[in-house]
Amino acid sequence: MDKVYSHKDVEERIYKEWENSGYFKPEINPQGKPYSIILPPPNANGALHFGHAMFAIEDILVRFHRMKGEAALWLPGTDHAGIETQFVFEKRLKNQGKSRLDFDRETLYKMIEEYVNEHRGGIESQLRTLGFSLDWSRAKYTLDPDIVKLVHKTFKKMYDDGLVYRDYRLVNYCTFDGTSFSDLEIVHEERISPLYYIKYGPLVLATTRPETKFGDTGVAVHPQDKRYQKYIGRQIEIETVLGKAKIKVIGDESVDQKFGTGVVKITPAHDFNDFEVAKRHNLPLKQVIGFDGKMNRFAGKFEGLYVRQARKAVVEEMQKKGLIEKIDENYKNRIGVCYKCKNVLQPLPLEQWFVKVKPLSQKAIQAVKDGKIKITPSNFEKQYFLWLENLRDWNISRQIVWGIQIPAWKCQKSEIRSGKSEPKPSELRTPISDNGHWTVTDGAKPKKCLQCDSANLEQDQDTLDTWFSSSQWPFAALRASPYNGDFEKFYPTSVMETGYDLLKAWVSRMVMMGIYVTGKVPFNNVLFHGLVNDPYGKKMSKSKGNVVNPLELVEQYGADAVRFALIYGNATGNDQALSYPKLDAARKFTNKLWNMGRFIEMKNVSSSKYQVVSIEELKKKAKHKNDKAMIEKVSELIGKVTNDLDKYNFNYAAEGLYDFVWHEFADKYIEDIKNRINPDSYIILNTLYLILLKLLHPFMPFVTEEIYQRLKFGKSIMVETWPK
RNA sequence: GGGCUCAUAGCUCAGUUGGUUAGAGCGUUACAUUGACAUUGUAAAGGUCAGAGGUUCGACUCCUCUUGGGCCCACCA
Numbered sequence: 001m002d003k004v005y006s007h008k009d010v011e012e013r014i015y016k017e018w019e020n021s022g023y024f025k026p027e028i029n030p031q032g033k034p035y036s037i038i039l040p041p042p043n044a045n046g047a048l049h050f051g052h053a054m055f056a057i058e059d060i061l062v063r064f065h066r067m068k069g070e071a072a073l074w075l076p077g078t079d080h081a082g083i084e085t086q087f088v089f090e091k092r093l094k095n096q097g098k099s100r101l102d103f104d105r106e107t108l109y110k111m112i113e114e115y116v117n118e119h120r121g122g123i124e125s126q127l128r129t130l131g132f133s134l135d136w137s138r139a140k141y142t143l144d145p146d147i148v149k150l151v152h153k154t155f156k157k158m159y160d161d162g163l164v165y166r167d168y169r170l171v172n173y174c175t176f177d178g179t180s181f182s183d184l185e186i187v188h189e190e191r192i193s194p195l196y197y198i199k200y201g202p203l204v205l206a207t208t209r210p211e212t213k214f215g216d217t218g219v220a221v222h223p224q225d226k227r228y229q230k231y232i233g234r235q236i237e238i239e240t241v242l243g244k245a246k247i248k249v250i251g252d253e254s255v256d257q258k259f260g261t262g263v264v265k266i267t268p269a270h271d272f273n274d275f276e277v278a279k280r281h282n283l284p285l286k287q288v289i290g291f292d293g294k295m296n297r298f299a300g301k302f303e304g305l306y307v308r309q310a311r312k313a314v315v316e317e318m319q320k321k322g323l324i325e326k327i328d329e330n331y332k333n334r335i336g337v338c339y340k341c342k343n344v345l346q347p348l349p350l351e352q353w354f355v356k357v358k359p360l361s362q363k364a365i366q367a368v369k370d371g372k373i374k375i376t377p378s379n380f381e382k383q384y385f386l387w388l389e390n391l392r393d394w395n396i397s398r399q400i401v402w403g404i405q406i407p408a409w410k411c412q413k414s415e416i417r418s419g420k421s422e423p424k425p426s427e428l429r430t431p432i433s434d435n436g437h438w439t440v441t442d443g444a445k446p447k448k449c450l451q452c453d454s455a456n457l458e459q460d461q462d463t464l465d466t467w468f469s470s471s472q473w474p475f476a477a478l479r480a481s482p483y484n485g486d487f488e489k490f491y492p493t494s495v496m497e498t499g500y501d502l503l504k505a506w507v508s509r510m511v512m513m514g515i516y517v518t519g520k521v522p523f524n525n526v527l528f529h530g531l532v533n534d535p536y537g538k539k540m541s542k543s544k545g546n547v548v549n550p551l552e553l554v555e556q557y558g559a560d561a562v563r564f565a566l567i568y569g570n571a572t573g574n575d576q577a578l579s580y581p582k583l584d585a586a587r588k589f590t591n592k593l594w595n596m597g598r599f600i601e602m603k604n605v606s607s608s609k610y611q612v613v614s615i616e617e618l619k620k621k622a623k624h625k626n627d628k629a630m631i632e633k634v635s636e637l638i639g640k641v642t643n644d645l646d647k648y649n650f651n652y653a654a655e656g657l658y659d660f661v662w663h664e665f666a667d668k669y670i671e672d673i674k675n676r677i678n679p680d681s682y683i684i685l686n687t688l689y690l691i692l693l694k695l696l697h698p699f700m701p702f703v704t705e706e707i708y709q710r711l712k713f714g715k716s717i718m719v720e721t722w723p724k
Numbered sequence: 725g726g727g728c729u730c731a732u733a734g735c736u737c738a739g740u741u742g743g744u745u746a747g748a749g750c751g752u753u754a755c756a757u758u759g760a761c762a763u764u765g766u767a768a769a770g771g772u773c774a775g776a777g778g779u780u781c782g783a784c785u786c787c788u789c790u791u792g793g794g795c796c797c798a799c800c801a
Contacts, residue, residue, distance in 0.1 A: 004762060170799085188798070195801085207801060220801095256800060264801050272799035334725095334798080347799080383728065383796075390797085504797085535736085537794085569737050569748070574729090575794085579736050581750035592761060599760030644740090651738065655748070667765070674760090 005594035007558030010706045023718045024133045026071035035065040035072040036490035038474045040498045044078035045085045045116045048126035050532035053550040056563040058497045059132045063698035067722040076134040080143045082403035082466040109401045131559045131701045146480040151469045152407045152443040159440040163356045170275045173348040174338040175293030179399040186336045195331035199323045201238040206260025211310040214298045215288040218266035223251030241317040242300045250281045352397040360512035361388040367521050375526045377573040387504045396465040403463030411437035411449035412456040471509035474522035493523040500528035530575040537577040560700035561586035568654045590703045597707040612687045638723045691723045
């Protein structure tokens with residue numbers, strides 16, 4: 001053995017050995033009880049980041065349970081990441097001077113597919129460099145045909161059960177990216193938006209969006225408001241920038257008498273609250289902003305202006321006409337912006353598919369309350385409950401091509417109008433559910449409309465929200481496994497380990513969908529890890545330019561050291577700042593461990609090389625009091641590390657091992673035994689050292705394996721059993 | 725507006741059901757060592773555990789408040 005441990009000569013070679021030997025498959029312990037973890041599938045098009053490096057926790061668990069003799073499965077996969085990927089691709093198009101609008105749906109899809117396929121495999125090889133013992137023979141991708149089929153099946157089942165429905169309602173729509181989003185994908189920003197006090201005939205009302213006034217179909221006051229009661233139910237005549245008009249005054253409880261003047265304009269097509277009010281009072285919906293972000297013909301001479309331009313023009317015009325009483329320039333409000341492009345989202349009316357969440361969320365809440373799912377750290381339970389309890393129906397339609405196209409066909413005969421076309425004045429309607437004929441299947445094109453037998457059907461152009469498919473990942477990946485019986489054997493999975501930032505978007509939805517489709521929870525434990533920030537504690541982000549690539553650290557320090565540094569000194573679920581001193585300490589630890597092995601190799605005094613016996617035999621063999629004491633201490637350590645791992649206290653385990661291996665075993669015991677080495681004490685030293693290697697193996701798989709093989713303890717430490 | 729979370733040594737962080745002199749890594753200081761260890765060992769300095777109050781025989785740990793960070797959620801015009 002060399003004086004210094006060199007990870008570069010070791011890691012890649014050992015990983016190949018492991019993989020080729022089939023050690024990552026649960027079949028190596030055919031009699032063992034099942035233990036399973038589904039890897040949170042990284043973006044197929046993405047690169048490794050620290051969120052992925054934290055999956056070291058999963059590797060620790062899997063290696064630990066595998067050594068305990070369990071049939072441990074860690075199933076890898078990749079996600080098509082619909083919006084993320086399409087947006088990245090569109091940026092590339094833009095750099096080439098092209099736009100997605102230059103291509104038809106099929107061509108665009110194929111182009112993105114090719115682009116992703118070029119990059120797929122990249123993320124997988126990166127996961128290998130971290131030493132992750134994933135069973136690659138079971139790897140799945142969210143767009144694998146068998147996965148897509150399962151997702152279609154779920155959609156149909158939900159449709160048949162009334163849990164997926166088509167509705168015409170307001171959605172948050174990004175007119176720059178051309179798609180709607182779910183509630184969760186909206187970023188709220190506080191901005192200063194002037195509050196305009198506008199004269200509406202005899203009334204004055206306050207609004208931040210004067211440009212939407214062309215879509216007003218009512219004016220609301222609080223029913224108990226003494227100031228305005230006399231107007232309720234009456235039509236009032238108002239002067240507008242487009243001339244005189246009449247508008248109805250209604251009384252609605254949602255109006256806050258204290259805000260502004262206590263009068264609200266009702267613009268059902270462009271405000272979520274107004275939409276609800278309009279429903280209650282049967283007011284028509286009048287869309288004045290198009291999906292291109294421009295004012296439409298209802299805006300008269302303002303047609304064709306973008307919202308922001310229109311606001312300016314309308315306000316100027318109103319001021320000329322004396323229709324503005326005052327402007328509060330310092331009014332702050334929170335506004336929804338696109339999480340991708342940061343542009344202001346428009347609430348726009350659109351026909352979309354929604355998931356009725358209440359029946360699903362109730363069961364998901366109950367599963368945690370009943371202890372069928374345990375969340376660690378437990379404080380995340382509160383967030384889980386809070387979110388699920390206040391959940392609104394989930395918009396799953398996305399106007400992008402990269403994803404799973406929705407298996408629903410619209411009968412063209414029954415078509416009233418497409419949600420994307422501009423409404424004609426004669427089509428002004430109250431906000432009611434879409435009443436076109438839809439035929440939903442589990443993927444195959446239907447021959448005719450189920451309601452009117454027409455054969456003129458067209459598939460919905462939209463795709464499913466990526467989270468709709470990824471929320472089915474645990475059971476879908478197992479059901480689509482190339483190995484028969486995987487689902488029955490490994491579902492529910494043992495642990496779902498992921499960053500806490502995915503609690504809402506993913507974890508809670510997996511629980512809902514898992515219970516709905518399979519009748520069982522998708523996993524028995526949820527384990528959250530924290531975020532890795534930059535060395536100054538600031539969140540890593542591309543825009544800040546402070547992103548550190550974990551692969552560079554692996555190159556420099558070795559995968560073992562990177563893994564150990566991320567685990568050591570970091571309580572489960574807490575954020576951490578990337579620490580170079582800690583990385584250095586971890587690297588030195590691998591070197592220390594290596595040199596302990598080197599010492600054993602050099603001091604070989606035994607005739608039978610590196611002989612190892614059981615700890616029971618060892619206890620009988622030991623005569624020297626220091627040997628006896630050390631055997632006792634190692635026994636205690638085994639219990640402590642096992643217990644810490646069972647309780648997900650990875651940092652305790654790592655710290656305990658580090659401290660013991662270095663400062664007890666090396667500093668004291670090896671120093672002591674140096675002076676009295678003989679065949680008996682040598683066997684004791686070997687045996688205890690091997691135990692320590694095994695205990696460390698889940699944390700630092702490469703160096704422990706390399707030492708193990710160098711000292712010829714056996715073929716591979718991966719098939720050793722966990723010490724007792 | 726609601727919720728979560730953090731504040732412990734110069735820095736980055738542990739501290740597991742409240743229990744003897746509060747720990748680690750890095751850094752600092754002194755000494756030793758060429759050793760199995762491109763180093764390592766031995767020892768030392770350094771903390772009124774953010775502040776105030778409370779519960780308790782006993783509080784870094786539990787409760788309340790204050791201050792200062794961080795994060796998440798939210799359709800008040």
